[in-house]
Amino acid sequence: MIQALPTKFAEARVFVPDVFEDDRGFFKETWSDPKYAEAGLDLRFAQDSCSWSTRNVIRGLHYDFRMAKLVQCLKGRIWDAIVDLRRNSPTYLQWQGFLLTDRNHKQLFVPAGFGHGFLALDDEVVVHYKNSVPYDPANEGAVWWRNAKIGVEWPLVGEPRLSAKDAAVPEEFLP
Template sequence: MPFEFEPLAIPDVILVKARAFPDERGFFMETFKQSEFARGGIRRNFVQDNFSYSRRGTVRGLHYQMNPAAQGKLVACLRGEIYDVAVDLRKGSPTYGRWVAALLSAENRRMLWVPEGFAHGFQALTEGVMVWYKVTAEYDPATERGLRWDDPALGIEWPLRQEAILSTKDAVLPTLAELSEADNNFTYGGHL
């Protein structure tokens, strides 16, 4: 099997380990295979791919889109290393307001599945980070929302906290406690 699927402390967030096949030329690996992902618990149709380039210290997030345009994300780091974070926003969830994180890098070739109902963000731990991710819904500015990256109530342990570089938009996002009912329409319904 070319993939291993490891649920994290919030079981709906899954670390995907892709198997590489090295030879004298380098290596080959599959990055997505619908039948394998379905067996691993990720049964989604991906409709858009995104790519970002970031300087060391950059924090992108915490972002999400509300229903009906909620996005599940399959995130991979193609160059460098990132600290990738998912925050549970599903009201009624036993893990509401909790977060999980994983180190993703070009070297470890791991991916993170962040389902709908979670805010997502990452911090670039090296210079010139390249991140690629697949999403289950197209970008929709009308449903786009965000959560403050350094919300003290969340207590996310960002590795380069003192070096954080933020966009103007991300710097003024609300905390979890400040989110209005209109900014979070996710509810928990068991495993996705």
Template sequence: MKVIETSLEGVLIIEPKVFGDHRGWFMETYSDVKFSESGIELNFVQDNHSFSAAKGTLRGLHYQLNPKAQTKLVRCTQGAIFDVAVDIRKNSPSFGEWFGIELSVENKKQLLVPKGFAHAFITLTDNVEVQYKVDEIYSSENDRSILWNDPEISIKWPKDIIPILSEKDENAPQLKDAENNFYYGE
């Protein structure tokens, strides 16, 4: 397993080691031992799996407030997505900054999105499946979102795709107005 730091502290690209031959391939998508050896200490408690039928489906920017904040380990198991993490920790030197990466069934990369970051993705193909592990159970009363195209954040979404949004995501507040109890260094 290869761990690659990104421009945002704590957001990591995980590249699992893939073993392949004429029959196909095998990889470990998560190993508590290997993550611990890489300095990543997590206790995942829930696996989530989403399906998006149409190219352009955009889900996010989502997060949960403390004390139910979640770290997510995201991977795409069918098709491809552009996956984004946004630093929403108050007083962070990178507050409001974002990192994006293509995750696909072909590249097998994963993105680790820590607590204090909002998360979103847009599908780059039809028939996309995304699976992710979280270290806290879903909590509807702590579930929050930020507007996907907030001009303060200025995410550079793929230009050739028209987003398909839920009503919740379409009407989400901008970062400046979003409820947020994350602080850098805590």
């Protein structure tokens, strides 16, 4: 049975799949259509993606208003942040952060209309994403990771490592 945990946003949830552990390690299903539908996530995914990062890499805050994501950390630890970017939402520009690790097995469902980003907390981090629509750079946007109107409190120790694209996002831009 998959555990579904609420977040401050009605549409976003944290899922924890069944994990079977013994002295050899563990086994878990990372996705099952019928099991996740029973847990409240009845969604078809169109693409899986994976990223590898090192400590202090920040990826995001990215958005594609068409795309929902299911995010999990397969190796290491990340601090994952989502922000509601839906202008007509009562939670517009509110954010919440989550610790996702290879040991807590938590999966974060990021609804369409939300920005998403993470901070790599370890020297080697592997993150897996299930996307509801195929990636299309023409539909992707970004909000600066330190946007003052949002105020995400990143648990960063040291200097952030950003892609050139993320570093070039205007500090005050909001979609």
